[in-house]
Amino acid sequence: MDITVRELEHAASRLRSAHLSRPSQADVVAALSDFAERWREPSYPFRRSAEQLTDPFPFAMVMVSLDALLESLTPERLWAVIDSEQMRGVSGCPVVGHVIAGNTPLLSWVSVIRALLVGSTSLVKLPSGPAAAWGHLFHQSLADVAPKLADCVALLEWPGGTMDLDIALCTNADLVMAHGSDATLLSLQARCPGQTSFVGYGHRVSFGLVTAGNGVAEAAAGFARDALLYDQGGCLSPQTIFVEGGWPETTDFAAKLAQALAEAVLLYPLPVRAASAASTVREARLLASMEEGARLWSDVALRWTVVARSQREFVPSPTFGVITVQPLATLADLPEAIAPVSAFLQGCAVAGDVHDYIPNASYVCRPGEMQAPPLSWRQDGQDVLRVLTRGRQHEDPRL
Template sequence: MKRAVMGTIKVIPVDIFKMPRGITLTNFGYQTITIGQLDYSLRFPIVTPDAIVEINDRLRHNQAAYLSHLTVAEIISKIDQAVNLWTHPDYPQRRLAMKLLPQITGYNAETVELEIKRFIRVFRKKELMRFVDSELDQPEILDDFHPQKSGSMTKAFGPETTFHVFSGNIPGLQIWSLIMATIVKSASLGKTSMSEPLFPVLFAQSLAEVSPELADCLAILPWKGGTMNLEEAATSATDAAIVYGSDKAVDAIKELVPKSKIFLHYGYKISFSMIGREALTPEYYLQTVKQAIEDVAVYDQQSCLSAQTIFVEKGGSTSPLNVAKLLASELANYQLKRPRAELTNEQAAAVVRLRNDYQLKALNDSDVQVFASDGNTDWTVVYHAHPGFVNSPLNRTIHVYAIDELEQVPEYLQPFKQYLQSCGLAVKATRLFSLANQLGRAGIDRISALGEMTRAKPGWHHDGHFNLLDLLRFIDVEQNTERAAEKFDPDVE
């Protein structure tokens, strides 16, 4: 990374794209971030549909020449080496990420550093081995033919190239998709959002330090979502598409993907928490509230795993109303410790509308109360004395519903079934799996402890589906084919 000096301001060029070797780009755009006496000049290519096709052709060539010949164990080992670089605080890419990501995303710097440190460790060797083993009984089935109980010999193949459309709401999340595709030996063409175009590029640079040939199976670049000619070129050229984003963004790409190709999508989702009375005893309730706030405050609810609603069971040592007040107090404390990102006018207006609506209701209905930050939209808690369910405008805005029994919650979820994602749950062990079964029937696909909702673990079924298996196709060599082949061996009687 070179530094240029202009007057007293140092200009540091930073590429927010990554191309395989052999691809030459000549037309670039720039975006500047100023931090103190440093100007970081973010450079990105302005590409054409023909360039997208050329890039994919290069990726396809590199996949056939290199990636397809690696074993799964070798791929995981190389990823692990790149991940381990990020565990060192003085690693240049990590330092650059920690400096620029808070500026790019608006998230609190301490939050970004803590969450990136936690997230990157999900992809260490031991975790990736667990992840692969959770979906493939024989991970080596991606390397060679292996015998099956049916008698056949079977091998799995991933797409040669995969098109990824990343959202920019959560820093680092993009590498989940990239790593999953790489494990199934697919080269990747990734489209980033200018809301967060940096982390996947920095990780690809780390991979290049470990294995330039493996890094040559990745291409990452930003362009404006909805640029039809580029997205048409990308979906036509690649063998699979994985799309993150709003339902509108998902639907727009889906229309472009031929039905014969793999299409995986992760659109808008709603998550919530449930607090049982046993978690509201004198020795536990303060800890419970602090844990619940982590699921609301981290990344300002922008993750689909973040809680938008909290159901609080009656009968604990403290009432649901008092829990709502404690949540409000803890959000105020959290704001002092790790301030929320600045909102766009549209985002702020959505929070103000919600506050106005419920404050108006509260004038005539004592069953509704609003607790909110004074003079700004930093945080909002809306308390409901009777159960229901509604989504949130996010940005540390939470609904709290009092409920007689948590077992009643599923009846309020039915209208939202297609959007349900995770549930943070605080109950005693004897209730856990009974409630989990009910929630699974209602549409929830993941249950975690309070405070861990935004930190999914290796092996989880994203939106209730597989991460690797959904990218694979299988070829079977039937046993009768083997028997027939044996007769052509002159040494066999």
């Protein structure tokens, strides 16, 4: 339900009070660990509620990311994240305003968990639409596990771009962490007064890489999953896959990827495409058919499209399951191939072992793991926890 400016100000005021009596860092770690343990139980009521969610994505999709996140929430791993940035006993800003992007169900979880780990409270603007349900499930479950932690979180909803509420959020938070397009981030940053810090996470692209001599079928299955999850709409969704070798290797892998997509799509059902997405996919297919030498594989339901292209440079995608497969003569050519998008690069999955060849990628993994980053993932190359202390870092005896 949409809120008013007054309600937002009231929520911020309540969070400032909660911040004064917030749990210690050790208590937060213990509570989050307990939270994760319960979510791993198939019979946990909140998990069972999550399993019923189908919009914007079915549970089968979100589960891949959820399982990875829960794996990160053990005491050992949480302390490891804290210590990796020397954040033990360091307090973040009292009130963090979170602006969560549209179709990433677990983004609010990750963003709030990070704030909790440094003792910050969270004023969260949830996405408009069904993805908000995931945020509410998180909060309700947190209240079930650790009521005092839940008191450090306020979830709010309003249509993106509502000026008075955006301004109120920026004014009432000490730091705003926002996810969205460049235009959204610029608009929000402009609304932050001088005393409010701003951290923006923009839209990004990711890609895959198959090196010579690696298990092509296994890589294809992994990339099929990576691309289908979240309908290829995530910043970690592969838009193109480079195949080390020439045209025969490229088309061979493209055919295997198409086969893998045809099988994997059955595991991740989505409703019939809306008109705008359907026309985007159809257009992408028509354009591909006009390219000299390009080869195309696709399905009737418009869920996936594979285009083998001979271009050397990264080929971006309109998303909605449209993936390019392109040759890479040698691994040494990779920096040049991804140069056009290097400023927007997020992640890369590699079938092989060539991590040194991936400049600017904040997340490098195996095929099939792209949508399963751990909590320690340095999104956009930024610190996980330290960003929450911008301008306000100090020792806190309670932490």
